[in-house]
Amino acid sequence: MKLIIAIALAGMVFTSGCSKDYYADGGIQDIDKIQTLGVSTMDYLKSRPDVFDTLTTLITMAGLESAVNANGSTFLAPKDYSIRNYFILKYPDPEKRPKTFDDITEEEMEIITANLKNYIIPGKEILRSSLATTYSYDTTYKGTKARFNIVQDDYLGNVNMGAKYIIFSLNKGNPGGAEIYQSVQVETADLHSTNGVVHVLAADSHIFGFN
Amino acid sequence: MKNKYIIIGCVWLISVLGQSCKKWLDQLPINTVTEDQAWKTGADAEGAVAAAFAIFRRALSGLTKDDTPATTRYGSWGDYYFWGDSRSGDWITPNDDGDWKADFQNHLIQRTELEPMTNWRLYYRTIEQCNLVLEKIPAITDGLTEERKKQLLAEAHFLRALAHFYAARIWGDIPINLEARNVKPLGREPLNDVMKMVVAEANIAIPDLPWKREGTIKESMSRGTKGAALAMKAHALMWLKDYQGASDAMKEIINSNIFKLVPIDQFRNLFDAGESEEVILEMYYDIKKGETADYYGHIMTYYLTNPYTSRSNLSLAVARSKILEIYPDYARDQSDKRVPAFFQSIDFSVSASELRPVLPDPLANGERAIMFAKFRKVKDRSYSLMEAPVPVFRYADIVLLKAEADARLGKVGEALSNLNAVRRRAGIPDFTRDDQPTVIEEVLEERRRELIGEFQRVYDLVRLGRLHEFNPYITAQGEKDGAGFFPVSDEAFANNPNMEQTYYWQFNQ
Numbered sequence: 001m002k003l004i005i006a007i008a009l010a011g012m013v014f015t016s017g018c019s020k021d022y023y024a025d026g027g028i029q030d031i032d033k034i035q036t037l038g039v040s041t042m043d044y045l046k047s048r049p050d051v052f053d054t055l056t057t058l059i060t061m062a063g064l065e066s067a068v069n070a071n072g073s074t075f076l077a078p079k080d081y082s083i084r085n086y087f088i089l090k091y092p093d094p095e096k097r098p099k100t101f102d103d104i105t106e107e108e109m110e111i112i113t114a115n116l117k118n119y120i121i122p123g124k125e126i127l128r129s130s131l132a133t134t135y136s137y138d139t140t141y142k143g144t145k146a147r148f149n150i151v152q153d154d155y156l157g158n159v160n161m162g163a164k165y166i167i168f169s170l171n172k173g174n175p176g177g178a179e180i181y182q183s184v185q186v187e188t189a190d191l192h193s194t195n196g197v198v199h200v201l202a203a204d205s206h207i208f209g210f211n
Numbered sequence: 212m213k214n215k216y217i218i219i220g221c222v223w224l225i226s227v228l229g230q231s232c233k234k235w236l237d238q239l240p241i242n243t244v245t246e247d248q249a250w251k252t253g254a255d256a257e258g259a260v261a262a263a264f265a266i267f268r269r270a271l272s273g274l275t276k277d278d279t280p281a282t283t284r285y286g287s288w289g290d291y292y293f294w295g296d297s298r299s300g301d302w303i304t305p306n307d308d309g310d311w312k313a314d315f316q317n318h319l320i321q322r323t324e325l326e327p328m329t330n331w332r333l334y335y336r337t338i339e340q341c342n343l344v345l346e347k348i349p350a351i352t353d354g355l356t357e358e359r360k361k362q363l364l365a366e367a368h369f370l371r372a373l374a375h376f377y378a379a380r381i382w383g384d385i386p387i388n389l390e391a392r393n394v395k396p397l398g399r400e401p402l403n404d405v406m407k408m409v410v411a412e413a414n415i416a417i418p419d420l421p422w423k424r425e426g427t428i429k430e431s432m433s434r435g436t437k438g439a440a441l442a443m444k445a446h447a448l449m450w451l452k453d454y455q456g457a458s459d460a461m462k463e464i465i466n467s468n469i470f471k472l473v474p475i476d477q478f479r480n481l482f483d484a485g486e487s488e489e490v491i492l493e494m495y496y497d498i499k500k501g502e503t504a505d506y507y508g509h510i511m512t513y514y515l516t517n518p519y520t521s522r523s524n525l526s527l528a529v530a531r532s533k534i535l536e537i538y539p540d541y542a543r544d545q546s547d548k549r550v551p552a553f554f555q556s557i558d559f560s561v562s563a564s565e566l567r568p569v570l571p572d573p574l575a576n577g578e579r580a581i582m583f584a585k586f587r588k589v590k591d592r593s594y595s596l597m598e599a600p601v602p603v604f605r606y607a608d609i610v611l612l613k614a615e616a617d618a619r620l621g622k623v624g625e626a627l628s629n630l631n632a633v634r635r636r637a638g639i640p641d642f643t644r645d646d647q648p649t650v651i652e653e654v655l656e657e658r659r660r661e662l663i664g665e666f667q668r669v670y671d672l673v674r675l676g677r678l679h680e681f682n683p684y685i686t687a688q689g690e691k692d693g694a695g696f697f698p699v700s701d702e703a704f705a706n707n708p709n710m711e712q713t714y715y716w717q718f719n720q
Contacts, residue, residue, distance in 0.1 A: 089532055089578055133562055153523060153563035160564070167560040182577050183560040205305045205524065205579040211531075 040069050041193040045077060051200075054080040057101055062113040067120055067141055073196040074121040076168050076186070079203035086208035115209035117142035118170055125197045128166055128189045145171040147181055165189075166199060170210050182210045250347035253354030259347075260363050263340040263370050264434060268494040270333035270374065271601055272508050281702050282327040286507020290328050291601055292527075294381045294697065295666025300681035301533055301659075305525040305579040311513075316684040320698055321720035329700040334378040335388060341371035342391035365419035366435035372412035373443055373603075379405040379450075380670045383696035383713060398709030399699075406447040410456075413444035422469050429485040429495040429600060438464055439492035442604040445612060450674055454616040461613040464491070470606040472636050475548045482586050485600035489607060495600035506594040514583045514664075516557060518566035518590040529554070529663070531578045537660055540639040548638040549660060550574070555584040566590050585664050602665050607633055611658045618650045630654055633661055669695070689715055 037044045042065055045052040055078060059068055068075050090108075091097035098104045104112070120141035131150050138146045147169040154162025166186035173180040188200040249255055269278075273290030276282055296302065297314050304311040313322045319329060344367040348360060355363075371389070378385050379402055386397035387408055417440045424431040432439070441460045448457035464470065473481060473489050481487035485495045496502045496509075506512055511519075513526040534541070534554060541547040556576035561567045574581060586599040610629045618626035623645045630653065631641040637660070642653050655675075659668055672678040673695035679685040685694045698716035 085578070089530075092532075135560075147560070149560055151560065151562050158564065169560050180572070180575055181560065182575070182580075183558075184577075185559075204307050205577070207578045211578045 035190050035192055037191055037193045037198070039193060040195050041073075041075050041198055042069050044191070044193050044198060051079050051081075052077065054083045058083070058112055059116060061101060061104075061109065062116050064113065064116055064120070067117070067122065069195050070120075070122055071195050072123055072125055074124060074126045074199070075196065076119045076121070076199045076201055078119060078201050078206065078208050081203040082201065082206050082208040086211065089207060089211055111209075114142055118144050118146070118210070121146060126166075126199075127197060128164060131166060140170070145179065147171070151185075168199070168201065172210055184210070250351060251353060253351065253356075253359070256344070256348045256351050256355055256360070256363055259340065259344050260366050260370075263337055263344065263367065264494075266333060266340055267337040267370060267374055268601070270337055271377070271494055271603075272504070274327050274330055274333050275507075279330065279332055279702065281700075282330065283323055284327055287327070289504075289508065289510030289512070289601075291666045292510040292513075292664070293325075293328050295669050296664055297527075297669075298678065298682055298685075299659075299668040299672065300683070301529055301537065301663065301668070303528055303530045303533075303579060305528050308526055311527060315682075317682065317694060318684075318720055320716065326700060329698050330702055331378050331382060331385065331700070332702065334374045335386075337374040338371045338388050339391065339393075341367040341374070342389065342393070345371075346391040361419045362421065362435075365416040368412045369416040369420065369435040369440045369443070372409045372416070373439075375405055375412075376409045376443055376447055377603075379409075380673070381697050382699060383693055396707040396709045399711060403451060406450045409447040410444050410451070413440045413447070416440050417444070422467060427486060428488070428490060429493065429497070432485075432490045433493055433495050433600075436492075438467065438469060439604060442491050442609055445609065445616075446604075449612060449616065454619045458613055458616040458620060458622075461609050461616070464606075464609055465613070470609075472607055472610065472632060475552055475636065475638070478552045479587070481605075482602075483588070483599050489605050490600075490602070491604040491606060491609065493600040493602050493605075496598040498596060498598050502598070503595060504597040509597040509599070511586050511588060511597050511599060512594060514586065515588070516567075516582060517563060517592055518557070518569070519584075519588050519592075520594050521592045523559075523563045525580065525582060528579065528581055528583055531574055531576070531581050534574065534581065537656075537663070546638050546640075547660070553583065553585040553663065555582045556580070557582055566592065583664055605665070607636075607661050608658070608665070608667060611654055611661060615651060615654045615658075618647060618654055621647060623647055623650055626650055626654065630657055633657060637661070689719070694719070 039047065042056065042059070045056045045059075049056075059065055067073070087097055098108070118140045121138050122141050124138060126138065126148060128150070131148050133150050133152070135147050135149045138148065140146050149167050149169075151165045151167050152160060152162055153165070156162075166189050167183050168186060169181035169183040171179045172182050184206040185202045186199045187202040191198040191200070250259070269287075271291045273287035274282060275287050276285055293314055297311070298317055302315060304315070310322055310324045313319075314325060319325050345364060348355075348363055348367075351360070375385065375387065383402050384399040385402075385405055387400045387405060388397060389408075416435065417437055420435050420437045420440055422437045424434060424436065441464050445457040445460040445464075448454075448460065469488075470491060471488050473487050477487060481489050485493050496504055510527075512522075514528070516522040516525055529537075534550065536542075538547045538550050541550040551573045554573045556570040556573055558568045558570055559576070559580065570576070588596055588599065610633055614626040614629040617623075617629070627642060627645065627650065630650070634641060634657065642650070644650065644653075655671065658671055662668065669678065672681060673690075676690060676695075678695045679687045679690045692715035693713040694715045696713055699710065699712055704710045
């Protein structure tokens with residue numbers, strides 16, 4: 001009798017271990033769902049004060065909120081770190097560097113506004129799927145020529161394999177002169193806000209205003 | 212019957228014992244080298260001196276796990292850069308590498324990964340090898356002419372002085388070891404005493420060293436020569452503030468007419484191949500001899516990206532605004548030809564699986580995206596074939612150092628002619644102001660422009676006590692306490708009651 005109970009117990013242990021739930025994972029995330037922000041571009045940026053609070057304050061000060069939130073537009077969001085490096089570059093002497101937003105002079109604000117306009121592509125939703133390794137061109141809100149392309153890198157050097165990045169380049173050449181493009185890599189692409197598309201720019205090597 | 216067993220037993224015993232009488236215990240495997248065998252012929256002597264230089268080359272590159280279990284890293288990083296350049300305030304890390312940042316900010320102890328840079332073990336291995344050579348070679352007669360023996364001994368004197376000199380620039384006060392198989396716990400000697408020893412050893416070596424050796428320039432100029440010993444002596448005398456002595460030593464180098472300032476268009480020969488009449492001393496790698504530095508071990512890994520290596524982003528660079536600050540002539544009218552020779556902008560928008568094109572304007576890229584391309588390799592998206600030599604002394608360095616010495620001696624005219632020789636080669640106008648402090652300052656700036664990335668800048672600033680003016684993380688008081696020197700590693704304290712940490716590093720990380 002004891003033997004039968006022991007065998008039954010052992011059997012229970014083995015069969016209960018066979019539950020297939022153990023292998024179940026969450027499946028592939030619905031890309032449309034995670035990339036849909038459900039709020040406007042500005043509200044999204046404001047919801048991430050850890051990386052964008054300086055940016056949102058400057059947009060508000062420049063009066064560009066409505067342009068950023070315009071329907072069907074693309075916004076390429078530079079992170080606070082890029083803006084911090086911009087101020088360090090413009091004001092190498094920490095004494096002269098503006099300490100608060102009120103300290104920013106009017107001339108400086110004009111330059112910042114002009115720079116901000118170069119991060120807005122009005123009237124067009126630029127998505128990674130619509131881009132290719134060849135260049136395509138658009139015009140920023142300020143009227144500067146912008147260039148987009150895809151770079152693919154599997155970290156091993158194989159051709160046409162691996163992660164696809166958007167490269168956003170801006171024409172920094174003098175008007176009428178030769179076109180000189182400076183590039184920045186998009187770090188997080190294709191975020192859909194209620195009014196358009198947001199791409200977040202890599203901040204390590206990019207300085208606000210393409211300096 | 213019993214007898215039969217005894218006989219068989221005896222035969223068996225004899226056969227066993229007889230066989231074991233071979234003296235196999237006294238034989239040595241053919242490839243074993245013990246000390247009393249190692250120093251017999253001229254070839255042994257040549258090999259021993261060459262080995263000392265090989266250890267020194269490794270010392271410059273930095274030690275690895277193979278050298279001491281105490282270290283954490285598998286490959287060296289090109290430590291010469293981190294000792295001689297990184298803390299000059301001119302450099303940034305565009306991909307925000309934490310180790311590099313800590314180094315720029317002089318936090319040399321708090322990060323484990325920087326610990327190997329505090330270890331001077333390989334410098335003392337070089338010195339030990341030289342000491343052995345000096346002890347053993349005099350007794351060798353087989354296959355070694357008296358003349359060649361003198362040369363090898365002079366090289367050993369030169370190299371042990373050079374290893375002391377290089378280490379003293381990095382750590383400040385260091386132990387002096389002039390004895391083979393020294394097991395005494397050595398304490399640190401004041402920097403000035405080390406430099407005096409370096410000068411004395413140079414004086415012993417110089418008469419017996421040749422100006423040139425056989426072979427290619429890089430073979431010739433990677434060993435002890437008169438030029439290298441005089442350059443080392445002059446540098447050491449600059450630390451001792453004996454400007455007259457330094458100026459005289461450098462005058463000998465200039466008067467020898469062996470070296471010259473090569474035109475800018477030959478810079479690739481100078482920096483990539485090391486085959487140039489401007490080289491005085493360099494540590495080289497030679498692919499043909501199977502020597503290259505791979506991913507680890509050469510600082511080019513961190514300067515270069517695609518199209519030269521498979522890296523897609525920069526780890527070490529000079530910011531564009533800093534380049535324009537260092538080279539004001541280029542900022543004004545793009546006249547300084549060194550900027551396009553030393554820096555490049557890469558089109559980072561081209562696919563990483565292709566060789567990215569180099570843009571025509573060296574500063575076309577943004578603030579944090581200019582490549583430091585003074586030392587280059589073939590464009591092939593691999594880390595192999597890194598054979599650019601590691602410069603120690605070159606002629607432009609000596610010409611400018613002499614200008615500094617002469618300016619400090621009040622011989623402004625002579626200083627200006629040497630300063631302007633280097634400026635003319637770079638395509639910038641002559642410096643015409645002749646008040647002494649301005650000339651001294653300008654010579655220092657010219658050294659910064661000419662020798663950027665050649666492991667001289669930090670040593671120049673530390674020698675003059677001015678590192679704190681250029682590195683905001685170092686204070687004037689900190690520098691007086693020794694912040695400009697590297698801390699001494701834990702390993703040096705093992706079993707050595709006489710070892711002391713640099714004052715600044717007793718309280719800082």
